[in-house]
Amino acid sequence: MRLQIPTLLTLLTTAVPLTLAQSRPNDTTICDFYTTALLKDxxxxxxxxxxxxxxxxxxxxxxxxxxxxxxxxxxxxxxxxNGTEVNLAPFFDGALFSTNDGKSEGSAVNFLDGGGAKPLMENKAADDDKKDSRQYNLLTHLYEFFGSLLGCSQQGxxxxxxxxxxxSMYEVHKFMNLDAFQIGYFIQQVALSAASFGVAKEDLEVVGxxxxxxxNKRCSPATVVIPSAGPQLESMCIASSxxxxxxxxxxxxxxxxxxxxPKVANASLAGNTSSTASASATGTASATASKPTTTTPTGGAAVERVGSFAAVAGAVLLAFAL
Structure with missing residues (x-):
């Protein structure tokens, strides 16, 4: 089974109302261009x-x-x-023995220990007094990893x-046994997030x-993402599918x-963590979202929260870095 990511991104971005008047020059990175376009300096x-x-x-x-x-x-x-149910949250709320802590098997780790959704809605990684939390470590590493991936010239x-x-993202995710539907859903959310800020279809396709x-390929050879680290194994999709x-x-x-x-560590949290196939992995994508439930000012800006995430407290991502 092969996921058609460019096709997915085309579907996602067909109706995107672009907010930027000029396209990105070839000699300007995605990070540099959209930082200037959206934040000026x-x-x-x-x-x-x-x-x-x-x-x-x-x-x-x-x-x-x-x-x-x-x-x-x-x-x-x-x-x-693609018509297949996906639930990624249990990988990072302590429900599964899925985190690589350097042992021969996965550990159950709660990544919701830094204040959950609230600090994220304030443009933070975690509460100010929880900078030693797993949540803070995870989110800040995500900001940094994506910065390198998107070519942020001022990083460092x-x-x-x-x-x-x-x-090595393989080493981080090796005990999760992620499949093509789970990785595809993650990539979809990255594309939707970027599109929500007006990133052009062409640039979404580059990122996707x-x-x-x-x-999203099994057994990919080592490649360079972080220049200082040299070639690393990066495949996160390691299931046989x-x-x-x-x-x-x-x-x-x-x-x-x-x-x-991964084995279940907390059955009450685990729920259904497997991808339940009801369609082929090739085809169109579908994601559901509830209507915004609250709007509050935070840090001088209006904040909308989509969906109901109180039950899982907010700050889990398909972790790129531990």
């Missing part, structure tokens, strides 16, 4: 702010206004990808640190293709294609 602080807005929206759905009217359910919301300055987490190539990379190097992946899901 292309500083390290503004680049970090842009990535914070995008990543936090991926996690909890739409929470800022203005946006261009694209509904983002967020990675916490159970949804569907005091206001926007370089990524210093684990560089990069994520698909890096993470994942599409095999044309240049497959399966011998490098000790957990490749095992088909063994």
């Amino acid at each position: 292309n500083t390290a602080a503004n680049q970090l702010k842009l990535l914070t807005l995008i990543v936090n929206t991926v996690v909890i759905g739409n929470y800022t206004t203005p946006n261009v009217g694209i509904a983002v359910p967020g990675i916490l919301a159970p949804g569907k990808f 300055m005091d206001d926007y640190p370089a990524y210093n987490g684990v560089a 293709a990069a994520l698909d190539k890096l993470f 994942c599409p095999l990379d044309p240049m497959a190097a399966c011998g490098l992946y000790d957990k490749e294609g095992t088909g063994t899901p």
